[in-house]
Amino acid sequence: MAETPILEVTGLKTHFHTPEGVVRAVDGVDFTLMPGRTLGILGESGSGKSVTALSVMRLVADPPGRIVDGRIMFEGRDLLALSPAEMRKIRGGEISMIFQEPMTSLNPVYTLGDQIAEVFQIHEGMNREQAWAGATDMLEQVGIPNPESRVDDYPHQFSGGMRQRAMIAMAIACRSRLLIADEPTTALDVTIQAQILDLLLKLQEDMGMAMMLITHDLGVIAETSDDVVVMYAGEVVERLGIDTLFDDPRHPYTRGLLNSIPRLGEKFTRGKQPLEEIPGTVPNLIDYDPGCPFAARCGQAMARCHTERPPLFKLNPAHYSKCWLSEADAEGRAGVAAAG
Amino acid sequence: MAMDTTETTADGPILEVRDLKMYFPIRKGLLKRTVGHVHAVDGVNFTIQRGETLGLVGESGCGKSTVGRLLLRLYAPTAGEALFEGRDLMAMQTDELNRARRHIQIIFQDPFASLNPRFRVKELVGEAYRLHTGDKDWVAYVADLLGKVGLQADHMNRYPHEFSGGQRQRIGIARALALQPRLIIADEPVSALDVSVQAQVVNLLDSLKAEFGFSFLFISHDLSVVEHIADRVAVMYLGEIVETASDRNLYQDPLHPYTQALIAAVPKAEAGAKRRRKEVVRGDVPSPINPPSGCRFHTRCPRAFARCRSERPRMREEKPDHWVACHLYDEAEHG
Ligand SMILES: Nc1ncnc2c1ncn2[C@@H]1O[C@H](COP(=O)(O)OP(=O)(O)OP(=O)(O)O)[C@@H](O)[C@H]1O
Ligand SMILES: Nc1ncnc2c1ncn2[C@@H]1O[C@H](COP(=O)(O)OP(=O)(O)OP(=O)(O)O)[C@@H](O)[C@H]1O
Ligand code: SF4
Ligand SMILES: [Mg+2]
Ligand SMILES: [Mg+2]
Numbered sequence: 051m052a053e054t055p056i057l058e059v060t061g062l063k064t065h066f067h068t069p070e071g072v073v074r075a076v077d078g079v080d081f082t083l084m085p086g087r088t089l090g091i092l093g094e095s096g097s098g099k100s101v102t103a104l105s106v107m108r109l110v111a112d113p114p115g116r117i118v119d120g121r122i123m124f125e126g127r128d129l130l131a132l133s134p135a136e137m138r139k140i141r142g143g144e145i146s147m148i149f150q151e152p153m154t155s156l157n158p159v160y161t162l163g164d165q166i167a168e169v170f171q172i173h174e175g176m177n178r179e180q181a182w183a184g185a186t187d188m189l190e191q192v193g194i195p196n197p198e199s200r201v202d203d204y205p206h207q208f209s210g211g212m213r214q215r216a217m218i219a220m221a222i223a224c225r226s227r228l229l230i231a232d233e234p235t236t237a238l239d240v241t242i243q244a245q246i247l248d249l250l251l252k253l254q255e256d257m258g259m260a261m262m263l264i265t266h267d268l269g270v271i272a273e274t275s276d277d278v279v280v281m282y283a284g285e286v287v288e289r290l291g292i293d294t295l296f297d298d299p300r301h302p303y304t305r306g307l308l309n310s311i312p313r314l315g316e317k318f319t320r321g322k323q324p325l326e327e328i329p330g331t332v333p334n335l336i337d338y339d340p341g342c343p344f345a346a347r348c349g350q351a352m353a354r355c356h357t358e359r360p361p362l363f364k365l366n367p368a369h370y371s372k373c374w375l376s377e378a379d380a381e382g383r384a385g386v387a388a389a390g
Numbered sequence: 391m392a393m394d395t396t397e398t399t400a401d402g403p404i405l406e407v408r409d410l411k412m413y414f415p416i417r418k419g420l421l422k423r424t425v426g427h428v429h430a431v432d433g434v435n436f437t438i439q440r441g442e443t444l445g446l447v448g449e450s451g452c453g454k455s456t457v458g459r460l461l462l463r464l465y466a467p468t469a470g471e472a473l474f475e476g477r478d479l480m481a482m483q484t485d486e487l488n489r490a491r492r493h494i495q496i497i498f499q500d501p502f503a504s505l506n507p508r509f510r511v512k513e514l515v516g517e518a519y520r521l522h523t524g525d526k527d528w529v530a531y532v533a534d535l536l537g538k539v540g541l542q543a544d545h546m547n548r549y550p551h552e553f554s555g556g557q558r559q560r561i562g563i564a565r566a567l568a569l570q571p572r573l574i575i576a577d578e579p580v581s582a583l584d585v586s587v588q589a590q591v592v593n594l595l596d597s598l599k600a601e602f603g604f605s606f607l608f609i610s611h612d613l614s615v616v617e618h619i620a621d622r623v624a625v626m627y628l629g630e631i632v633e634t635a636s637d638r639n640l641y642q643d644p645l646h647p648y649t650q651a652l653i654a655a656v657p658k659a660e661a662g663a664k665r666r667r668k669e670v671v672r673g674d675v676p677s678p679i680n681p682p683s684g685c686r687f688h689t690r691c692p693r694a695f696a697r698c699r700s701e702r703p704r705m706r707e708e709k710p711d712h713w714v715a716c717h718l719y720d721e722a723e724h725g
Contacts, residue, residue: 054561094584209674210450239449244655244670251667266585269657273664289643296661310589312618314656318638323595325589331554332584 056260057083061230062120064105071336072136075101077284086260098284099264144175146226150233156205171222188219211242232264280304283343289370300350300371404605405438410470429678430456432629443606445620452626454609458575495566499578501558512546519568539564547691556587575607625649627685635712648687656697
């Protein structure tokens with residue numbers, strides 16, 4: 051691929067300084083997102099998915115948080131080198147985000163129409179009337195019935211699914227080239243979730259935008275993503291294409307995750323089997339352990355895993371794994387071999 | 391273990407729920423006048439056989455938790471019966487109810503909220519057992535039980551905040567098992583847990599069930615987990631059960647359009663899922679305050695016809711032990 055990536059993150063580290071110590075929330079994140087594609091970010095609670103997204107938006111609260119290392123290139127521009135004013139123009143203009151907590155981005159005291167219209171006024175320089183018409187139009191595009199009467203509603207008058215649609219309307223209002231969606235469907239029922247995913251995929255097709263979709267749900271990843279990043283304890287442990295995720299995952303954590311969830315229909319085709327357990331729990335992010343962060347829970351850990359942090363091994367140009375077991379098959383290394 | 395297991399009637403279902411209803415009043419204004427009702431549970435019927443696991447699935451707000459709480463008589467039902475080993479829980483007086491309650495235990499979704507932070511694990515798990523049995527060796531009993539749920543005996547002197555979410559759920563499970571109940575109700579027992587910890591708890595529940603032989607009502611919105619754990623499944627929509635069948639029949643041959651939509655909407659964690667995405671049902675779940683007339687699913691159903699809007703469909707046994715409430719299966723439709 052000769053195309054240049056829309057977003058390239060290398061060696062990203064974002065830490066929080068707390069009274070208990072330094073929380074290494076993001077501690078070695080590398081990925082690449084190509085224009086028009088969807089990158090899924092998979093990982094369980096606390097693995098650093100949201101902090102990664104907030105770092106790209108430069109919205110990590112400082113203090114206590116700080117981006118201490120790494121590079122974030124957006125269409126060839128180094129986002130970490132931009133002034134706050136330049137960054138504000140990018141946010142909501144070229145990159146927009148759907149936040150994990152719907153109520154943090156919707157203001158309860160303004161109508162939805164006002165809030166969407168504001169995006170048009172700020173980023174497109176529209177007058178009030180144009181912006182209001184634009185807002186009605188956006189609500190229609192995201193499938194809100196009777197948008198003319200609903201623009202005057204306040205967020206609490208919307209159901210969970212409708213609020214999520216309104217947030218999407220706000221996020222896509224200025225046709226950004228990159229949309230970051232942080233758990234856009236987690237709080238929703240499956241039938242509403244399916245509607246929202248359909249909507250996101252359709253908008254992406256119509257507008258050609260790239261999407262970074264954060265979720266802990268393997269099914270949601272499978273139904274939306276082209277490429278996948280698997281995070282564990284603040285690090286990217288594996289990067290691969292969506293088909294490889296299911297056909298040939300290499301990192302023991304990724305494999306464990308795939309085998310630990312029940313799949314619909316499996317019980318009848320393969321007979322009922324116990325789910326594979328990943329023993330133990332995720333490590334805390336304060337005490338720094340020199341070895342692989344997954345070593346304590348890994349069934350394949352070797353002596354070296356407990357003392358030496360594995361680098362991100364390149365298995366092929368589309369597949370990377372941060373595991374010593376991948377060393378033998380690797381073409382080389384990528385990113386930074388995090389050291390203490 | 392020193393437990394009295396009298397009062398057991400050997401045959402018949404362990405639980406038979408008949409036309410159970412719970413309407414919550416909505417009160418407004420200074421005088422708190424009742425201005426309407428939330429039809430949270432509206433005529434629910436199901437049966438759990440001895441040793442069976444019934445999965446209760448449905449989307450948020452359809453009334454699953456209310457059913458569970460009614461069975462514990464945490465609410466006074468608007469109408470209906472729930473026969474536990476033949477006796478109606480809903481009609482019991484305090485004494486009889488207290489006796490029945492030790493045989494029915496609940497495991498809650500939120501292991502953080504359901505354990506009193508001021509008690510040690512020892513008391514949380516063993517107190518009810520000690521009071522009921524007077525067993526002097528109750529501490530040994532608790533130690534044994536902790537081992538069975540994958541904790542260590544020396545955990546019993548710690549407080550809940552010293553445990554992870556998965557461990558707290560194990561404490562909740564040990565507490566539910568302590569009186570050796572004949573029926574366990576689990577309300578979303580793994581929904582609050584990390585993906586990698588859910589498997590641990592699901593496997594634990596499965597193996598404990600095999601060991602203790604309790605009957606099990608497993609409430610969840612996660613169809614995949616329910617399929618894995620249940621023998622039979624009941625699907626709920628807006629306060630009603632729309633379909634009940636064996637696990638296999640329900641998932642492999644769903645009859646109700648809502649069940650079909652629900653199964654189609656579950657994201658499939660497999661290669662090629664993006665290319666195979668299908669159209670799903672439209673619209674939001676209507677409010678249980680003014681539920682739609684006729685079949686409650688008619689506002690979203692792709693196959694609705696005139697009768698669906700006016701007439702409430704009745705549960706019928708369309709195939710052996712496969713029940714469905716949908717006009718598509720009415721006698722008349724079959725000609
Ligand atoms: N303001 C903060 N101060 C201290 N620690 C923080 C702060 N914000 C986040 N963290 C920590 O950083 C880690 C990563 O958090 P993050 O929100 O990115 O997780 P996540 O992967 O998005 O999880 P979830 O799936 O629960 O949303 C967590 O351990 C969290 O406690
Ligand atoms: N104590 C109460 N007072 C008034 N309304 C209630 C009460 N408890 C529940 N409800 C309402 O009854 C309906 C059913 O709620 P319930 O908690 O049983 O749903 P659920 O299926 O368990 O949903 P979830 O999947 O979100 O847990 C909802 O509309 C809810 O708002
Ligand atoms: S590096 Fe070692 S401990 Fe880490 S995942 Fe690979 S095998 Fe397991
Ligand atoms: Mg998050
Ligand atoms: Mg509930």
